[in-house]
Amino acid sequence: MLPTDGTVPVGGYKVVYEYANGLVQRGHDVTVTHAFYLQPGQVKLLWRPRHWMTFLKRWALRRYTPESWFTLAPAVKLRFVPWLHRWFMPASDAVVATSWETAEWVAGYAPRHGRRFYLIQHFEDWSGDRDQVLRTWHLPLHKIVISRWLEALVAQHGEPSSYITNGLDFKAFGMDVAPQDRDPHTVAMLYHQSAWKGSRYGLEALMQVRAQCPTLKVTLFGVGPAPADLPDWISYHQLPSQRLLREIYNQSAIFLAPSLTEGWGLPPAEAMICGAAVVLTDVDGHREFAQADVNALMCPPANADALAQGVLALMSDPSLRLRLAQAASVSIQSFTWSRACQAMERTLATN
16 A cells, blocks of 8 residues: 555655565565545545546546556556545455555455555654654554664564565666776765755765865756756756666766665665665664675764765775775675565565
């Protein structure tokens, strides 16, 4: 159960779609359901002809699928429903909520909808009141968490959970350019308008680096429009294709990930597959795959000075950059979707 349509790239949605692909390949029937509206106040809007026609038009034209940025297996069924009421839900063996908003609906489903699960990918207090989010953790749903820090946090609130760390797509991402063949003064970074992604600190750090290294070249990418007044040494790609994203990772010697918090950081992990050395904030979601001075440089969050020093350290010490890039490309190989889907299948079948 997804809380909105899938037309725009979202890391948490990508995880859901990967599980859908993996489970149909293992012989299961999988349906991904997208909601048009979530909250009761929004649902009331469907009584207005204009809103109902908008829903019908998007449904008829399939303007809810991720086909512009993610390739789903043909066997995966996609649904777009007015809201997530049990009336619209077919019988199943298992139903999985994927956000606090969808958990509220799934908790009220009937036995014919199957065993009820809740995939927790972050502490989602940016989209809801903290207490409201926590209340969903106490709903009668079996919790599945993607990170050890989420497992510990859910346990602190008296709830057990199953831990299944994410996988990565090693067909979509790979090393095409050897780290030693890259311009050492090239850096890539995800830009995001949400404050918790820490982009302001990343940009500030890059400005500091540029002041000391006039040959610095930066590539940003993101879902939204480019930040205002970017200098000409920073390029920006809005909604890059998967192929272009792989190219960005491979053209960059360094990847900067300045998030203040993460459930599980997909972009830096993808950059590691592609051979970039990464400078990360030392937050829980990055610790799932990164170790300080082993396969990454890790800095305190909300600290532009530390991020800048990390980038400068890699630019000025080729042996350090190459060592971390090589170690990262090796260590990240264990995060396969095959392993994750096997664990998910076992969890859905036995809980």
